[in-house]
Amino acid sequence: MLVYKASYPAEPMSQSKSRLRRLFFGPSHSLLPLVLLGCVIGVAAGLVMASFLTLLNMTLGWLNGASLEDFESLPPLWRLGLPVFGSLLLIGLYRVTPVSAQSVGLPHVLERLQFGQGRLPAANIAFQFVGALIALGSGQSIGREGPAVHLGSGVASLFGQYAGRPPSQLRLLIGCGTAAAISAAFTTPLAGVLFAMEVVLMEYSLLGFAPIIAAAITASAFTEVLLGPHPVLEPVQLALAGYSDIPGLLFTGIWVGLVAVLFHHLVRLFLRFPIQSKGPRLLLAGIITGVLALVAPQILGSGYDTINTTLVQPMPWLPLLLLLLAKLIATAAAIGLGVPGGQIAPNLMLGVCAGGVAGAVVPGASEPGLYALLGMAAMMGAVLHAPLAALATVLELSLSAEAMFPAMVVVLSANLVCQHGFRLPSLLLTLLEARGQVLQTHPVCTALAQRYLSELACFQFAGVDADTGEVPAGVLRQKPQWVVVWLTGQPYLVNGPRFKEMYLTWRQQPDGVSLSQTLAPLLADRHRLIELAEDATLLAAIKTLQLEETAGFLLPVGRQGLGLVTRAQLVGMLTTEGHVY
Structure with a gap:
């Protein structure tokens, strides 16, 4: 038997169609096809994210009015019952969904990248879409970034599978989907690009930058055409008053690093909670969130309204500290007990609260809002091991390069405390280990496993x-x-x-x-x-x-x-x- 193989069978089609097919579906390893695929993925991810955000905003608008995230205005009974009702809806969703389709979020994307050749099942994408709408709409203490990454990566993976791309290019396309989804959801294309390469792909390559950037800017532009300007976090003008405030920056970094360590251990505690059944775990998460919301209603939802307010008009340190403790418990419970949502937005709010506390107590001439902004970046960098994405977030929010120096000091200090002082892995790796999946972290082994x-x-x-x-x-x-x-x-x-x-x-x-x-x-x-x-x-x-x-x-x-x-x-x-x- 003769098994000479051509790369792809020839098909009767016009010359122009043949060229187009070779460009998108052929085995070419040149940069141009990947950039074009990045643009297509940017449009597709932007469309999916626009649909998701429209439905979510409709739900939040019905509950809270034009402010969307203003759960604080709800009556106490609603603040208690809404997360519990959301948990009941999630329990029903889990019961009618096959177990194989219930794995969602950033951990699922990382698991499929290393163990599934970059193939994300469509059923899990659909489950993530519906589950995230329920969880976010009912005020669970989670973020929309994890669902956004899963949705964007899923669209990219499905398109890459249809295009017959090899596993390494599926990885790259998933990076495109990640950057596109974050850029579309938060209008932060630079942070989306760095997050895709630092957290999801865990590598930087010259070939990878171009298609991922193309996907991010395409998604951002396309979503803005569909939804109009929709910034989640309002830009603020904050800068360091002088180098004499560096001791305060170091203190802030160490303090936020310790908060990140506490948060990590709380998540582990809830992951090991002695209840195995999914239903009771979700119900417990809703009850914990609802009870805490009676005292601190700002913990409900992603908390972007609280973040924006704190950056402009910081609260006194004692209310911020109480809000920090309540948000720590509610978020750790939601993540550890399996609510299908993201980890980034709650960490941003935790960082704002922790930084705001530091800004209120440390001496210096810098504005307290600066410490809140830096705390937000430090918390994200320490928990997810994503310092560059955290710095990009500061840059895109502060609209000032002057904020980069203090941001580097605080982010570096927090990462050293979390990674080297307490030797804690990324929270995403901890969530995967709880599922019995250990990712390769050695650089050489990681490259070979990918x-x-x-x-x-x-x-x-x-x-x-x-x-x-x-x-x-x-x-x-x-x-x-x-x-x-x-x-x-x-x-x-x-x-x-x-x-x-x-x-x-x-x-x-x-x-x-x-x-x-x-x-x-x-x-x-x-x-x-x-x-x-x-x-x-x-x-x-x-x-x-x-x-x-x-x-x-x-x-x-x-x-x-x-x-x-x-x-x-x-x-x-x-x-x-x-x-x-």
Whole structure:
């Protein structure tokens, strides 16, 4: 059997359509197709986010009026009952949804990136859309960023799967979807780009920047056309009064870092709460939030109205401290007990409260609102291990480069406390570990776990069944570099010219000598190929090569059919420069 493979089957279509198809669906690794895909994903993610925000704002407007997030104006009974009612709706949603579709949010996206080849199921995307609307509309102490990332990444993954993109490019497209969703939801394209590369992809690459930037700016522009200006956080003009306030900045960073450590441990406490059933856990989260809202109604929802108010007119330190404690418990309960929402907005509010407390007690000439702004960035950076995205948030909110120096001081201090002082991982990794999934964090292992054999596969080889002795004429005429010989169902890798030489020798042998006997010197164990039922990461392949003496792998590669990856090809990729896109 001859298995020469073209990259994609030719189709009868006009020349212009053929070019368009090759541009979007072909195997080209050039930058332009990826940038164009980023723009398409930006439009698609912007459309999804515009639909989500419109429905959410309709719900919040019906409850709170034009201010949307003004849960404080609700009567006490509503503040108590609304989160509980939301939990009951979520329980019903979980009961009618298959378990396989219930994994959502940023942890789900990271899990599918490392363990699922970047393929995000459509059912989980739909569940996230509905679940987030219920949770956010009922005032649960969560954010819209996690759902936004899941929705944007899901749209990008589905489009990439339809386009037949390899896993590494699915990763890049998911980064495009992440940046597009954050940019569309919050009109912060720079923060969206850095968040996608720092938190989701966990790497920076020159090839990755261009399509991700294209997706972010396209989504931001397209969503603004659909919804008009919709800033979630209002820009503020804040700057450091003088370098004499640096001790106050260091104190603020250490203080916010300690708050991040406390928050992390509270989330772990609720993750380990001795109730396993999903329904009671969700109900408990609603009850905790509702009870705390009787005392501190500002904890309901994402809290953007409170953030904007505190940045402009900081509250006294004692009410801020009480609000901080209530928000800590409510958010840790919501995240730890499984409410389908995001972690960023609550962390921003926690950081604003913690920074506001520091600004009210430390001496110095800088405005207390500056410390609230810096606390917001430090909390986000420390909890999610995303200092650059946090700094970009400060830059886009303060509209002043003068705020970057104090922001760097506070963000660095908080990260050192959380990561090196208490050695806490990112909250996202903690949430994944609670599911029994441990992500690779070593840089080399992470890079290998994010690339797949299918990206190296070649298809220009021939196949021969040695048991029957039938060799297609094309094998001898076209002179392939490699011939895969099947003997008793086991594939072996043979050099093409060497196979031809042995085959011609066999033809001259007397009758009774089988082809398999002639080829026996070429079919040693070291020439054996491993057949894979599905694609595998480079990390898994290298571990296999360490344990087994094999010449390489045969694996299915989508529409292209059976692909070949040799040991020499894999080693060459690891020891030469270049990208695997």
